[in-house]
Amino acid sequence: MSINNPETTKRPHVLFITVDQWPGHLFGFAGNRFIETPTIDNLARSGVHFPNAWSPCPICIPARRTIMTGTTSRKHGDRIFQPALPMPDMPTLAGTFARAGYQTSATGKLHVYPTRDRIGFEEAFIAEEGRSHLGGVDDYEIYLAENGFAGQQFMHGMSNNEYSWRTWHLDEKLHVTNWITQTAAKNIRRRDPTRPAFWYVSYTQPHPPIVPLGSYFDRYRQRNIDGPQLSEWSQAADLPYALAMNQQLKPPLPPEQYDDMRRAFYAQCTHIDHQIRLLIGSLREEGILDDTIIVFTSDHGDMLGDHGMYAKRYFYQGSAQIPMIVVDRAGSKRIQPGSSDKRLVGLQDIMPTLLTLCDISVPESCDGIPMTGEHQRSTFYGESLEGPLASRMLTDGHFKLLWYPAGNHFQLFDLENDPGEQHDLSRHDALRDVLGQLKQQLLQELYGSDLPWVRDGIFTGCESPELIPPVNRGLSGQRGIHFPPLATSSDPGQVVGFG
Numbered sequence: 001m002s003i004n005n006p007e008t009t010k011r012p013h014v015l016f017i018t019v020d021q022w023p024g025h026l027f028g029f030a031g032n033r034f035i036e037t038p039t040i041d042n043l044a045r046s047g048v049h050f051p052n053a054w055s056p057c058p059i060c061i062p063a064r065r066t067i068m069t070g071t072t073s074r075k076h077g078d079r080i081f082q083p084a085l086p087m088p089d090m091p092t093l094a095g096t097f098a099r100a101g102y103q104t105s106a107t108g109k110l111h112v113y114p115t116r117d118r119i120g121f122e123e124a125f126i127a128e129e130g131r132s133h134l135g136g137v138d139d140y141e142i143y144l145a146e147n148g149f150a151g152q153q154f155m156h157g158m159s160n161n162e163y164s165w166r167t168w169h170l171d172e173k174l175h176v177t178n179w180i181t182q183t184a185a186k187n188i189r190r191r192d193p194t195r196p197a198f199w200y201v202s203y204t205q206p207h208p209p210i211v212p213l214g215s216y217f218d219r220y221r222q223r224n225i226d227g228p229q230l231s232e233w234s235q236a237a238d239l240p241y242a243l244a245m246n247q248q249l250k251p252p253l254p255p256e257q258y259d260d261m262r263r264a265f266y267a268q269c270t271h272i273d274h275q276i277r278l279l280i281g282s283l284r285e286e287g288i289l290d291d292t293i294i295v296f297t298s299d300h301g302d303m304l305g306d307h308g309m310y311a312k313r314y315f316y317q318g319s320a321q322i323p324m325i326v327v328d329r330a331g332s333k334r335i336q337p338g339s340s341d342k343r344l345v346g347l348q349d350i351m352p353t354l355l356t357l358c359d360i361s362v363p364e365s366c367d368g369i370p371m372t373g374e375h376q377r378s379t380f381y382g383e384s385l386e387g388p389l390a391s392r393m394l395t396d397g398h399f400k401l402l403w404y405p406a407g408n409h410f411q412l413f414d415l416e417n418d419p420g421e422q423h424d425l426s427r428h429d430a431l432r433d434v435l436g437q438l439k440q441q442l443l444q445e446l447y448g449s450d451l452p453w454v455r456d457g458i459f460t461g462c463e464s465p466e467l468i469p470p471v472n473r474g475l476s477g478q479r480g481i482h483f484p485p486l487a488t489s490s491d492p493g494q495v496v497g498f499g
Helices: 038-046 061-067 095-099 139-146 174-189 214-221 241-249 255-285 347-357 430-441 448-453
Strands: 013-020 103-108 123-126 197-206 291-300 324-329 380-384 391-395 399-402 409-416
Touching: 013 095, 013 103, 013 255, 013 347, 038 255, 038 324, 061 095, 061 347, 095 197, 095 347, 103 174, 103 241, 123 139, 123 174, 123 380, 139 174, 174 197, 214 255, 214 291, 241 399, 291 347, 391 430, 399 430, 409 430
Parallel strands: 013 197, 013 291, 103 123, 103 197
Antiparallel strands: 291 324, 380 391, 391 399, 399 409
């Protein structure tokens, strides 16, 4: 389609906002009374919220490959976290919009390889959390250098995958959240007025390092804070190997330290929420807010101590349930403002949803389903890792089945009556049929290295390795001083930290 086609200019603009490692339940609109998210709450009132939204592989790189291709791990090729795996040869979200005549830009975290691969975007202004050693110049680190703070992004001393925290060590204007907002807002101002625009804005936080602005931590300092979800099953002697390893790697924090960590995490969230107001304000002042579709989501969540675990990779609510809000252009009848749609959706559905809302053909490669259409899935499948640390999930929205192949361990949760997943019902006789039905449906989803764990239609799993507490010499991917610039990594595929 020609970019000068009059039909192109009638299409809506798109503002697609992602955050990193923000659980779906940590919002005011989701019923959490401890966190302040007024801007995102207003987005939910302006559009539709999907409470049953999932990250099909709750790990950074696989999740982002799903977002950008509209496909799941089985097709895009990663359910592990492979830093040096190029984007698959298939249509991307950005490339499809660009071919339809849209100007496309990305600001913030792309998490692709090579790091400067634009994956279809016409422009990319990246903040990759210190990954310039993978051979790509980081625009945020350039910005720090131009302001006299070359290499000082990580002088706060906090790790990208741990739960120590402190307030931000530089001026507020130098914080990565502010830089992402300022850069994205600038791109809104400098758009081509003859073409519709697709802006992808990808905030790197609240993913650790946990370094909130002091002013945002102060607003939470004197408040009571909610604690982690607790359960008997998470303290059992026969805990699945994958979960026991997480508990060993990240020991529990003392109560006072835990509460302040959670306050600091919430402070980062509220900071992002307030910065999103500036993007909305830029659209409003440009006179294009009513003609802009807005989507807000996260690549995955964070356990934040729930059931004794931290970070992602697991299919409990804190890690795998994500926020999903879709706001259509003003006056549209396709979405009822302030509504909630309980259908099962995932990150793979964003690409076909946005393309459909903009009247652009969805590539045949997409696995996802438009979230605004009549077609809905009856179950949702998730997968994470391979080998002894693997886990698989299947949910029908009411019950959720988890399978840990190491030890052939199953769990069953009633999400409607036990959203905190405090009670494992896998051994309840009254739910034997439910368990059996979900197992049979899960069998249909397995492929590749999963298949030796099944014999004659029966789950057999594999033997659990000896549980040896890991030695965390690298502080879960601790960064150093980034000036002088880092040499290119001799092994770009080496995993540091936990994604």
